[in-house]
Amino acid sequence: MIDPHILERHGLKPGEYDRIVGFLGREPNLTELGMFSVMWSEHCSYKSSRVHLKTLPTTGPQVLQGPGENAGAVDIGEGLAAVFKIESHNHPSFIEPYQGAATGVGGIIRDIFTMGARPIALLNSLRFGAFHAPGTRRLLEGVVAGIAGYGNSIGIPTVGGEIAFEPSYAGNPLVNVFCLGIAKQSDIIKGVASGVGNAVYYVGAKTGRDGIHGATMASAEFDDKSAEKRPAVQVGDPFMEKLLLEACLEVMKTDALVGIQDMGAAGLTCSTTEMGSRGGAGIEIDVALVPQRETGMTPYEIMLSESQERMLLVVKRGREAEVERVFDKWDLHAVHIGEVTDNGLLRVKNHGALVAEIPNRALTDEAPLYTRPMTEPEYLADVQKLDVGDGSRLNGRPTPVPNDALFALLGSPTVASKRWIYRQYDHMVQTNTINLPGLGAGVVRIKGTDRALAMSVDGNGRHCYLDPYRGAMLAVAEAARNVACSGAKPLGATNCLNFGNPERPAIMWQFAKAVEGIGAACRALGVPITGGNVSLYNETDGNAIYPTPTIAVVGLLEHADRVVSRRFRDAGDAILLFGEGRGELGGSEYLKVAHDLVRGVPPALDLDAERALQALLVQLAGERLLRSAHDCSDGGIAVTLAECCFDTGGIGAEVSIDGVHVAADARVNVAAALYGESASRVVVSVVPDAVTTVLERAAAANVPAHVIGQTGGNRLRMAVAGQIVVDSGVDEAERVWSSAIEQAYAKRVA
């Protein structure tokens, strides 16, 4: 009865089907086939990526929970843990931006409170097609509204994020959402089922037909029929999740739970089989007992539904009434749908009749594992060539005068203020946010302690397109550097790996190189990966996105009141540059904006220098020696300095930086000095009395440091090699920067 057509519709390859028959010793029925198809989908099984992910560093003295659970956890002292993870919801967000993004937020929040942690912060990393391209606005507005609609309602602040616009994302926008929670270390609870006879409970929203095969959809490319997949996108209910969150955290205090897991991708199938598998146990449920939103649902539909806001709990025998009482308080119904067994099987009944019986291992550990072929992409050798020539014209465009280039960069949507976006997110609820969005890493204090956590998510698809290994290293370095700029010591990281179709060797090569780069940087910078997510098949009609690993780094500030932001604080402070500019223009925002060019190799990264720089920043912040700190990234030191002046009430700066020699033409050299994106550079301001101490600390740490100017006045003036090349009113520059996105998108009714 299972024919090739059915297999194809389930996204299963013939070889995979043979494997299923081998495990079962018989042909699967349709329900079983459906369960295999979702569990063995790329999204759930990581079948193409696992061999590479295994190489990532995942351990360290601070790591309490590495990959494999619902989320990772690191030790933040005082018996507390930071529990965090990043996850993608790319495919659903393209099909239905509001609900796709909203349910992405809902899903990652569940992963965090499932661990027994109270979620206290969200971040997001978004990618869209060209800013002015048709369709971008609809997707951006929908995604932002969806994130806001869910996060604001449930009451978790969105404290930061990043966004970039590149044509390669037009058909595959990226929506990566990060959530962080706090738990007492002793309260962390896992997704395990054990103890024969313990009750299996279903709690939360009723099961409907929404999202069936969502995981399979997320494991295929898009084509012109993709809009027809809309029914596979789920609908979110943040109110239900708020009730679930509060009720689950309350239930966890009772000590009546053995384990708990949310139902995300692959719904009831995934939660039952993973819990059973982790606990070395079996689970038997009767789907007839599952609360259903629609009539006539089949076991197949119930097992594969991805309806949102549902949890699976294993409750200690004899403690059922306690658990039910808590859920009753929150008007939620906890329904006893089955038991834990010791046979290692997932057994599904319908009104008592067996409809599926599969060994847990077959669905989880024994899922297919592919070492897919890899080849270096053909485009690479060509795009890495960057000839700045005599500089008179590049890609047919003349080198702009420095002031104009700065203004063009400040108005570029990737650089410009994201206020129009983050203003739609409640970023202050829970009254912990001490570094507001737009000021650097998001920082939240931890009530009841002196401490605070800083977090930043970063990734540069353009860099990774030009060199996935180096681009991925740069992403880790930038996220960790942003955290260090706030004064926090980076502790751990989570990654979201967004790539094209892994069955194409060139894509698989990008993936493998990026994972290598992440591993190298995480090892060197002491930030192990504690979990994450892989999103493949981000292609439409055969065009893949830029390879885009996004990295979120979490760090600890021992004293919340020593937090540092990007803003200059006062006139008369000294401005210092840590690190050295080498005029690297490859893959820069400048080349893109001024010359419409995506070329060259991304900046070099010396991991030892980077580690020393970050340690220095943390040390100086701890000694209260920094008034501000801001790293150099998109747009180089010129944009960094401008941003240090913004949101300060107009504090200006006068600086002088060294020239570089990368081309015959002086104009190109000036541009390279101002807008080159050499890594491991940070602009700080310090009170004049502290300059000597700071320079001594930097020398001791082996970090190049120079006084490059001072704050004051209301103009931004920059000299390169002694010659003033940028001179602009701060207010004028700030207007361009703060209004670029707003003017394009803000609409006011009445």
Add this chain to the structure above:
Amino acid sequence: MRFGVIVFPGSNCDEDAYHAARDVFGQEAEYLWHKDTELKGADVLILPGGFAHGDYLRTGAMARFSPIMGPVRAFAERGGPVLGICNGFQILLESGLLPGAMLRNRGLKYRCEHVHLRVEQTDTPFTGKARAGQVLRIPIGHGEGNYFAPAEMLKQIEANRQVVLRYTDPNGVLNDDWNPNGSVNAIAAVCNERRNVVGMMPHPERACEVLLGGVDGRVIFESVLASLRSAESLALQPQSAGRAS
């Protein structure tokens, strides 16, 4: 003093109000579940921000039917101080304890940012320690804070001096560019005729600590503490009436 913080399903600033009362101002604080039918001796009630019942149907529309609202109404009618913040303000409007209604922000989007508020009235329990005309910088966070009242009602509210706070520019000057949501007459907070029930869209509990970037919200809490203390010293028990419930 004892703060009662009412928790509806979907409230999400309940812990923030509780934290401000207990940890910042060192007062007693108690959560009151929406199904509770007594106020546990609260001297002042806060209806916190959030999305009670998901704000489905209409903001505050379902919360007003919660069992706790009976005792809240009785407490208000006895003159007890009641503060509705954001969603709490919306619930007080739906309950008829305050006049007017909320529309979606005129920009149709949720807005979270600091705004400037001019203190219009200082004879409410929540603004007694402020100066008339004083400008407060306090955050907002809402999608439906566009205050509306029909012309006749608006005239009456103004005539009765029931507008407690207005959105202004940083210098306290009315300016439509600084009205974040399109509220009629730039109204950010109103009180009832008796002046003991106040609803405000901005979040004073988000502006009580230096670490959070501002302390202008403190005056709201300091005012009610001063008001309760003077009521206590004057032994106006029937007026404050909290413990009798």
